[in-house]
Amino acid sequence: MAPNRETPMGSYNPVDRDCHGDTSRPKPPKLSLENLQRTISDISTELNKEKVVLDDTGKLPPISEVEDAKCECCGMSEECTPEYISRVREEFSSKLVCGLCAEAVRERIQRRGGKNREAALEEHISACQRFNRIGRAYPVLSQAEAMRKILKKRVNSMSPKGPGPKKLGGGLARSSSCIPAITQEVTDQRMVD
Template identity: 55%
Template structure:
């Protein structure tokens, strides 16, 4: 049997026998370098194409303009509009911003007034103010007042009085033709007018 020191060294030397790494030939080394270079250049080219496409897209897209809430000075409705649009509307309507519905109403009022924008705008603003103050709270009275205005305008245009003649079947003259109709005892317009005037005075 061998002395203990020799046995250890012999075991140590047998375990230390690692295979030596293979030497790469110059040819395979050049091939590896060229493959890596190709991959890197391909990635750089792809990145360049992506950034060029994004830059072209950014040039083609129009800039997104900010929107703001604009409140109509007639009816009080709010809309989201660009500052450029708000400026155009204000230039068109004497510095006041009005919504599209009110703009159409002002145009119709201009046609009635002979094209005077100041009068048309003030008439529409007065109508909206009266509606907001009075019509929203009492819609039935507003409808009655509108009917009264229609009757008043139609009577002015036709040159007739506001009240219609009452029809009473007993008051027929002997030779008059027999008319079918509903007899009317009195008009409701004075009562409505009284209520509206009382409401206006109390406000």
């Protein structure tokens, strides 16, 4: 029964009573043979629209088996067909790469101007190996290393000696130490007391 005491759609209970206690409720309609044949006909029409190539015996071709394939970059396993595995190996220098790593390698190739696919693949493999070795075992250390790199890039871009252009304002620049000001305040406070 539904929570609001109504009969859910598609269910029929002959013992259900209406509000007056009458159990003479009409039975649900039975499917006619004509409706069933029409449904079968509609399904076969839809199947005929599909271009299905039958084998010599007139049967559907067998579906190729899937197998577990392990990515050579990140180590993740996924189910793939042998045809897909061979296509990926052709594209990525006979290395099996999962879909996520394949997109990362393609992005690295684009950053390089569409050149040197092997170098981009090796760079991604080394990044994945470094992450698997350090990032998974020591996640806090990995996060601290990432923050260090971000701050180092930021400081280098703000530094007048750095390779980046000189930027004015908006940076974390320190003109002098705040210790003399604090010392002066403490000294003034002692004199008042």
